[in-house]
Amino acid sequence: MPIMDTDQSDKTGVKLTKNVIKVGIDPRVEEMMKKKGELFSKAWAMEPSFYRMMQMAGNMTMGFAYQCQKVFNDDVLMKRLEEEHFDVGIAEPMGTCGFGLFKLLNIRATMAAVSTVHMDTVSAAIGEPVPPCYVPGVMSTVGDRMNILEKLKNIVGQFLGALFFRGVFDKETLELLAETSYVFTNSNPYLDYPRPMLHKTVPIGGIAVSTEPGKNKLSAKWDAILSERNRTVLVSFGSQAKAIYMPHQYM
Template sequence: MAGGRAPRVLVLLCILHLHCLQGFKILTVCLAGGSHYLLMDDVSRIFVENGHDVRMFQQIGKGSIPGYKLTSTPYPVTTYTLDEKLLKEYDDMFEQSQKEFFMGNAAISSYFTLMDLLAEQCQATMNQTEIFDFLKKEKFDIVILEAFNPCTFFVAEKLGVPYIALFSGSFFNFMSVGLPSPPSYVPMFPTGHTDRMNFLERVKNTFMYLGSYVMDKIIESIFSRVSEAHFPADSKTSLGELYQKAELWLYNVDFSIEFARPLLPHVQCIGGLRAKPAKPVSKDLEDFIAESGDSGFILVALGSMISSIPITDVLREMNSAFASVPQKVIWRYKASQWPEDLKLASNVKLMDWVNQNDLLGHPKMRLMVSHGGLNGLMEAIYHGVPVLGIPLFGDHSDNLARIKARFMGDYIPPYEIKSDNFGGAIRRITQNKR
């Protein structure tokens, strides 16, 4: 019997090998903008470079990246644009949320409001019959979806194709995925704790663990209307069930900053996809950096979605702090939105968009001022650049707590920024040889 089984296994391996040589048909799904899109673009390009046939289904018109110019892609893209009403609802919500973030008033209710808007947008997305008919005819082997927007799971389910979930944040959806997370040493989102908690911190952590269950159930109920409206009675499914159906969960985290925690075989960490060897910067940037001498320069990048700071007092304090340090400062900030009555520090250069990775790899790079998004932190770690964080929302505080615990930098909440403490933090970090 063993002898009869071996040839069958060999034939199967040969067929699989032949299929791999021909490449798979892969659909990547991205219904979010900003860094979520940039990460999925990298993933799509990686599979194209490895000989696979890739198409992206992308929702555009919301969460676009201020200052970023879309480049041509080596893969075809099927796009869908939301109507003006849904776009305006999202833009108004995000504009108001930005002000709340910088004032330190971000609340969990803002996250539920976002999920409610995404569920409403999902209803419109699922009604795109022509797009779904076209994608079904393509007969994809696998779907790789960007899992921050839960609607991507319903898209894959409607197509009837197996899927892999790529989560661009940390493990705060652990309960939906079924990941064991002992609250005694695994810090919960969004406590900002490390894995070295005292008794009271563990008590708080346990309550947050229980809160994660409630949070998941609320989001599941928000998206239940999508299943009710777009799936037959005999095939209705919940968001929790769709999370469990993923063939593989990929997380944009890396062992260099993540604390020890239990993982399962279908969970893999792939942090650092956007970090790569730096290319030379443009001549005007090189000339500006050269003026810094040995002091070098600082990069300020508060996320792909934040083109300006909506609170003038915070902007004024940061600008004053930059004026007090010897480094040059390259600040990703939309110049047209700079207040007319605020004189820009002489050592600061504003840019609508920057190639963050290339600047981080420059030999005169001294410090990155970051909001704490994982893509930027991974690039800073790759290039060995210390970080001064300004956590705004989501997992930023947790990410920066890990950076501080690893002695890779420090952070200051935006509502606590003053010229003296912000400038002092810059000098403390840039002068610390460690």
């Protein structure tokens, strides 16, 4: 588990796994994270344009690359991982470090887990079509019902996105993605836009939600908050748009 944000170092997100190997933060990433308040604040105020989204994605990609170098340069860690003889490797495609690591450790069965709904580059790598006439690109600001101008913008956006990620997904990385057994996406087929999908693409959005009432019991803190009113709507903006950095005029 590479640590990129020291404030989140204790949040592993796992319950059953006990053997969690943590890799300390790279000095260059640590320097970048000193300005995280400024960076995350921009997520709220930036214009909803493709260029702005690409600019923010570029900063994230640079941080992933620095942290990846730290992982591969740790000989003790590499030897320890090699001795584990893993059967399956699961990694996030946005930071391609994991798939290179699987190749180095000779882990043949691999899976991709996308934290967003879909990634155009991943879809293209596995041979999954992304028709721009009715499938909005990953950085698109429109839905699936587009006029002629919006369709043109969507085509340009998909092209520029592929051009941008060419610096992240080189030919070898795309081949590694194509070899994955499954691609899990954080998408709910009942809520997402209709799109063609291969059988290896598995939407698992909401898989952690239990239908058993006993498992959905709230903590005392949240029970008190939600009991203050007859109706309460809880909104989460995701990990990249932290409410703590929300401008005061939005509150």
